Amino acid sequence: MPRAKLNFSSGPAVLPEAVLRNAQAALWDLDGSGIGILEHSHRGKEFLRVLERAERLVREVGGVDDRYAVLFVTGGATQHFAMIPEQFLAGGTADYCHTGVWSGKAITEAKRFGTPNIACSGEPDFTATPTTMTWSAAPRYVHYTSNETIYGTQWAAPPQAPAPLVCDASSDIFSKPLVLENHGLIYAGAQKNLGPSGISLVIARKDFVETGSKNLPPLSQYRTYVNEQSLHNTPNTFGIFVIAEVCAWILAEGGVTKMAERNARKANVLYDFLDASKQWRGHAARTSRSLMNITFRGDSPELEERMLALAEERGLVNLRGHRSVGGLRASIYNAFPEEGVQRLVELLDDTERGRS
Numbered sequence: 001m002p003r004a005k006l007n008f009s010s011g012p013a014v015l016p017e018a019v020l021r022n023a024q025a026a027l028w029d030l031d032g033s034g035i036g037i038l039e040h041s042h043r044g045k046e047f048l049r050v051l052e053r054a055e056r057l058v059r060e061v062g063g064v065d066d067r068y069a070v071l072f073v074t075g076g077a078t079q080h081f082a083m084i085p086e087q088f089l090a091g092g093t094a095d096y097c098h099t100g101v102w103s104g105k106a107i108t109e110a111k112r113f114g115t116p117n118i119a120c121s122g123e124p125d126f127t128a129t130p131t132t133m134t135w136s137a138a139p140r141y142v143h144y145t146s147n148e149t150i151y152g153t154q155w156a157a158p159p160q161a162p163a164p165l166v167c168d169a170s171s172d173i174f175s176k177p178l179v180l181e182n183h184g185l186i187y188a189g190a191q192k193n194l195g196p197s198g199i200s201l202v203i204a205r206k207d208f209v210e211t212g213s214k215n216l217p218p219l220s221q222y223r224t225y226v227n228e229q230s231l232h233n234t235p236n237t238f239g240i241f242v243i244a245e246v247c248a249w250i251l252a253e254g255g256v257t258k259m260a261e262r263n264a265r266k267a268n269v270l271y272d273f274l275d276a277s278k279q280w281r282g283h284a285a286r287t288s289r290s291l292m293n294i295t296f297r298g299d300s301p302e303l304e305e306r307m308l309a310l311a312e313e314r315g316l317v318n319l320r321g322h323r324s325v326g327g328l329r330a331s332i333y334n335a336f337p338e339e340g341v342q343r344l345v346e347l348l349d350d351t352e353r354g355r356s
């Protein structure tokens, strides 16, 4: 049965139908084992196969070589805002690229453990990723948010930095080929492009992990996840299962290069409409436009409300912008269908022309 709603949520967000069907079957019986995925021991051979498959598929999708570890950490991306400076800052300095709400939260956490230097900033309106950087003398790492989910901006390429890059890739991981070069650590909450909320994927260079503080509880050290295959305690077994399924789906669809082509095509349909429209306009500067979260506004609050009411009637949901910035936002991650973007453009056009 086709779904009644087109879900533009920024996360948790739409997942591929094939993934949801496989998850549904595995809830009852994982791979013919007679026990469901939620009920299997995390130390049993059935789940260990799931874990190994998840790691293998993450490596295949992302082109992740042996210099890097693939880790599954319980908790979302917010957890890493503190975990990273707690381990790697140790009273020193790290450079932060400030591109919006999420980098702001990461900076706030870093202040607990050392001195974050704001190397560049898109303040006050965060329409573009910065181009002028002021690096500090010896940063331990350089943190950036590859896609700003709330403002709808995205780095076209990682910043050129004087220290290992640490990237919050929560809202664009595997939407295009992964760049590992110069990165010490990449983390991503799963609930946009990877799976359910409450679990994050970390891809960490092993030698960078080794530079982290050892004087912390085991679950606060990335090395614990490296040394114990993310099994120091009971991990989110179901989340790991779903991440593996999403990776298998990405590969079946042609991999991240195909994802990137499709994502560009999808986003351009909407940006082209916004560029040509007299009453709707995009938020992000052309050079920094996100292909994942498209933020836009109408000429008046009245127009926006009329559009949202019509959207509701037509089953297009979760188009309201984040509460901190207002306006509208269409989140169109990997699994969001191309025809859904077309339906949104028709809706915006109808609202502009006063049709209902």
Ligand code: PMP
Binding pocket: 010, 011, 075, 076, 077, 078, 079, 102, 145, 147, 148, 149, 150, 168, 169, 170, 171, 189, 190, 197, 198
């Ligand atoms: N970073 C980015 C870029 C995000 O979009 C989000 C969630 N929207 C987070 C961090 C926080 O993720 P979580 O709520 O899973 O901790």
